[in-house]
Amino acid sequence: MLPQEFLERMENMLGEEYPAFLKSYDIARYQALRLNPQKGDDASFLNRMVFSLERVPWAEHGYYYTAQDTPGKHPYHEAGVYYIQEPSAMAPAAYLTQQMADGAGERILDLCAAPGGKSTQIAAAMAGRGILISNEIHPARAKILSENIERMGIANAVVTNETPQRLAEHFSEYFTRIMVDAPCSGEGMFRKNEEACEQWSTQNVELCADRQDEILDCAASMLAGGGRLVYSTCTFAPAEDEGSIGRFLERHPEFYVEEVPLAEGMSHGLGELSATIRLWPHKLRGEGHYVAVLRKEGTLADGGSGLLKNGYENGLAAGDSKSAAAGIPEYLAFAGETFAGDALEKYAGRECRYLKFGEQLYRIPEGMPSVKGLKVLRPGLHLGTAKKGRFEPSHALALTLHAADVLHTMDLPSDGREIRGYLNGETFPAQGEKGWYLITVDGYSTGWGKLAGGIMKNHYPKGLRKRLY
Structure with a gap:
């Protein structure tokens, strides 16, 4: 049951579109995945005809799948070949990385990053270059974020578990791009998440709006001049959408809304902030979302880094005196x-x-x-x-890694019993030179095995082992 106060507000907002909006709740929600270019190109995956896929118009590598498909139970999921993600949720990161050839020279922050959908999408666009800092304030969610960064094979990411305020103390006008997928009242997820509907209240909307103001102020101080900030929510509440952006622009006149092209089905924001973006579930195949693309005045200096509280991390090199002690x-x-x-x-x-x-x-x-x-x-x-x-x-x-990166591989077909046994922690007989092997599924790297005495010992992490059917 949708909250009555919510329905009344939506009817006032939508007018003659309200019946169509209400009817969208009777339609099954759309499901999608995003292919991981770190693992291979889209065409080679699509040629396998594993699932029935159809492009998500606003997201590179994004595809709808059907109710008959079960990508979460396929070995490819454990290999990080794709990330299962709600289709509308792919829009913010697509706008953040717009007009970016790759990540060379980029310093990107995903400020509220768990569970990792937007961070992994940003990382895909960075193609292993530059640096991505993915942050999550809640420790348990930060752990999930780190696991998803790992599963997608991302090498240039740092995962932190901090408040926005603490990060702002360490980074001043450092980042070239910042993603703020703000905690919100979740109205756009009512069709997907009954718990969000049960927890909704006008008081919570107000609390979320106040929290969003604080988060945005921290983000503003960390963005370099000329940088791009994308703000998004999964709510319809104007106080958390156009309201948050309007208040932000009043506090930060050095920012302005960038006009960006809308994908098919997207709508303009409300009132004076029509250059922002609304995703309505009765107009496109996805849940409710709001996106604002902001630019900070100035010019991004080549190689400029702003101010860092502790400078750069030197790390150890192979020839350093401490390298032996470090293993x-x-x-x-x-x-x-x-x-x-x-x-x-x-x-x-x-x-x-x-x-x-x-x-x-x-x-x-x-x-x-x-x-x-x-x-x-x-x-x-x-x-x-x-x-x-x-x-x-x-x-x-x-x-x-990829199969070509190692001397020894053992490939297991995705439709065979061996890969399911491997993911469940089983050893299996194998022939070859003893040592470490990269275990792959249809060529996609999945984990390690160590061959000795004709037996491939299983090194798939115990905490990740699962039985797939």
């Missing part, structure tokens, strides 16, 4: 025995810099800012566990 020689030995082609230089070359947390070794992104004083879940690419005399590679590293 880097063990990692380099593993890399020499495992990597092939350009991967050796890319993941263990002379330009690589490393961080050590306990026994865990990370490769940090180029130009990474210092994370001293911040709660960090993932400072770049997790390479693995460095112990005295040996190195055990991480699941994150496996998902970042």
